[in-house]
Amino acid sequence: MLRREFVKTLAAGAAAPAAERPNFIVIYTDDQGYGDAGCYGARDMKTPHIDRLAAGGARFTDWHSNSPVCSPSRASLLTGKYPHKAYVPQILFSRPGFDVPGLRKGERTLPAELKKLGYRTAAFGKWHLGSAAESRPMAQGFDEWFGFYSGWTDYYSHRYYTLGGVPVFHDLWRNGKEEFRDAEYQTEMLAKEATQYIGRQKAGEPFMLYVAFGAPHYPMMAPEKYTSRFPESMDRDRRMHCAVMAAVDDAVGSIVAAVEKAKLSSTVIFYQSDNGATREERADHAGRPYRGGSNAPWKGYKGSLWEGGHRLPGILNWKGRIPAGLTPQGMGMTIDIMPTFLKWAGGSAPDGVDGMDISDWVLRGGKCPREIAYWEYEGLGAVRRGDWKLLENWREGLGTPAERGLWLVNLKDDPGESRNLAAAEPKLVAELKSELDRWKASLPPETLKPAARPGR
Template identity: 45%
Template sequence: MDRELKKQPNLVVIYTDDLGYGDLGCFGSDSISTPHLDALADSGVRFTDWYSNSPVCSPSRASLLTGRYPHKTGVSRVLAGRRAKPGGSNQSTPGLPQTEKTIASLLKPHGYRTAMFGKWHLGVAEECRPNAHGFDEFFGFLAGCVDYYSHIYYHGGWRNINPTHDLWHNDKEVWYNGRYFTELVTEKAVDFIDRGSDQPFFLYVPYSAPHYPMHAPKSYVDRYPHLPPDRRIMAAMISAMDDGVGAIVKALKAAGEYENTMIFFSSDNGPSRETRNWLDGNEDHYYGGTAGIFRGHKGSVFEAGIREPTIMSFPGRIAEGQVSDDVGAMFDVLPTFFDFAGIEPPENLDGKSVTKTVTEGDESPHHQLFWEYAASQLAVRQGKWKLCVNGRNDNKSGLAPRDPDLPEDVHLADLTSDPGERFNLAKNNPELVDQLMADLQSWATELQVD
C-alpha cells in the first residue's frame, strides 16, 4: 500500500435517531449520564447551532451522505419500508437514486474501505441499498425502525401490513433473535476497526436509538432508578448508545487510528412526539426525548425539530475544548472531511467545508440555510434571524397560532435573544420578513418544492 495513501485520514460518522438536544450531559442534561460523549466533546468542538437539513429521518440522512439539500437527492420525505414479495406485483420501497454520489462512493476511488452498521432508511429496493451506494460492508436494517430484540418491522400494522423481519448483512437476511440492536451495531463497528487494514476507512454508524420502540436491557434501565418509568427507558437507550461511542473510540485508540480519525456525532432530527410503541402487540405512548429550551419537535421546522446536538473531533487537527455557535448543517460533513483529506469534492454540493471554522476560528461559511417539510412548512436562517412559515407547534399535529394581521402563518425570531422562538417579531420587521420570504420562495422554486 502506498505510504501516501496511509496518511489519508479516516472518517467515523456516528448518527443517532430522534435524539433530543437536551439529552446529553455535554448539552445540559442533568438526568442522563453520557460520559463517553462528554469526553468526545471535550476532545474537539461542540456545536451549539448545528442543524439537520430536514426535521425527519430519510431526508436528513440523504443530505448527510450526499452533501446536498434533500430535494436535490430525490429523498424529501420519510420513506416507507415495503419489501416486495418474490413474484408479486408490489415493488419494494425505492429511495436514494443510484445517480446520487455518497461519501462512501466518492471515497472508494481514493482507496478507502467503507462500512455501515445500523439504520439505513434510504430505500428497500436493491438498487437503493447501502452496497449499491458505495459501502463495501453493511449490517443493519433498511426500513425506518425495528423491534430492538426481534429486529422485526411492525410499522404499518394499522394498515393490515404484516410485520417483516428486517436485518441484513450485505444482501443476505440474517437472524440475531434476542440480541439488543444497539449492542449489535457497536459490536460490528468495533470488529470492523479491529480487523484493520493499510487502507484508510469511512465508517458510518447510524444507531437507531433512541427511536421508538422503547426497549433497553435491564442493566441500563437499572442505572436510572430515580427517573419515572417512561424517562428511565429513554435514558437507558441513550446510555447504551453512549457506551457504544466509548467502545468505538477505545477500538480506534487500540488500533492506533484515533489520532488519524475525524469523528462526527449528531442526530438525524429532534425528539419525537409520535405515539408508536409496541408492547405485547399493542400501540402505546412513546415518550420522546428532551429538546431543552427549544420549541417544536421531530417533524417541525422550529428549532427543536432541526437543531441537533453535534460534536466533531479530530486529534491534532481540531483543538480540544471548543464550543462553537457558528451555524453548520449535515450537508457540511462531506465537504469538511474532503477538505481535511485533501480530496476535491464534487462541484454540485450545497454543503460547505467548516474546516477553517474549527481550525482557525473563521465564521460560518453559510449566509443562509433553508428548510422545507411536508409542502407547507418552510424556514430560513440568516445570521441571528430565523423565519418559519407554517411551523408545527409543540402539540403533535397543530400549527402555531395564526396571527390574523399577517397574510400567512409567519414567525420571525431573533435566535440570539430568543433561541426558544417564543416571541414573533414579524410585525416589527416587515422589510426583513419580505426579504426572507422572497429568498425562501426563490429557493423553493429552484428546488421545485411542491
C-alpha cells in the same frame, strides 16, 4: 484549555502534511434531542463517553439537520445536498417487498467519492434511504453493510411492525443476505459489528465507517443493566429514554476504545442525531404525547421547523488537529460534512453539493462560512440569516396540525421562539420570504408535492 495549548494545536492543524488522509467514523443516532446528552445540558442522563468525545474536540451548539425527519436528514449527510436535491424530501416507506426507491442510481455519495480516493467503506445500522436495489448501501458506495432498510425495527427481534397496515416482517441483512440475530439487543449488536470492523483495519489504509444506531427511536426498549442506572422514581418514559441512550453511550465508548486499541491515530469521529426528539404517541407507554426525549432548551419536536426539530447535538473529534474543548461560534449543517471530509481526504466535492467546507472554522479558528440556511418539510418552510429566522407555517411536531402564516424571531433575543415579530419587522419579513421563495424555486418541483404518510 490554556491559550498556549490552543495556539499549539491550531498550528499543528495548519501544518499537517497534505498527504495525510484520516479515517472517518460517522455515528448517527435516531430521534436524540439536543437535551439528550450530558454535554448538552442533561442533568438526569449519564453519557460520559459522548461527553468525553465532545470535550476532546468541537462541540457545536448551533448545529442543524437539513430536515426535521430521518430519511431526508440521512440523504443530506451522504450527498452534501439539501434533501430535495437528493430526491429524498420526505420519510420513506418501510415495506416487506424491499422495493422502496430512495437514493437514485449514480448519486455521488460521500462513500462513493471516498472510494475513488482509495478508501474502504462500511455501513452498519439503520439505512432508511431506500430498499430498492439501486438505493441500497452497496449500490451507493459502501463495500460492506450490516443493518436494516426500514425506519426502525424491534430492538430484539429485528422485525418491523405497525398498529395495522403493514404486515410484520424481518429486516436484518449482511451484504444483501438476510441474517437472523434474534434476542441480540440492537445497539450492542451494531457496536460489536463496528468494533470488529475497526479491529480489522490497518494504519495507513484509510476507511470510512458509518454507524447508524436505531436508538433512541421507538419502540423504547433497554435491558435491565441500563435501566438500573437510573432511579425508579424518575418519570417512566424519561427513565427508559435515558436507559436507551446509556446503551448508545456505551457503544460510543467501545468504538473510541477500538480506534485507540488499533492505534488508528488519524481518525475523525463525527457524531450527530438525525433530527430532534419526538412527541409521537406510539413512543409513550400509555399512548400520550411522548415526553421521554428532550430538545431543551429549544421549542418543538421531530417533524417541526421550530429549533427543537432540527437543532441537534453535533460533535467533531480529530485528535491533534481539532482543538480540545472547542465550541465553534456560528451555524453548521449536516450538508457541510461531505465537502469537509472530502477535502481532508485529499479530494474535492462534486458539482451540485450545497454544503460548505468548514475546515478553517474548526481547524484554524476561522470564521463560520455559513450565513444562511433553509428548510422545507411537508409544506412547512424556514429560512435563517444570522440571528433572524422566518417560519412559513408551523406545528409542534409530527401528528400535530399545522398553523398557517409567517413567524419571525430573533434567536439571540428569543431562543425559545415565543414572540412573533413579523408585524413589527415587515421589511425584514419580505426580504427573508423572498430568500425562502428563491431557494424553493431552485428545488425540483416534484419534491415539493405532498406525499402519502409512510410508516415511520
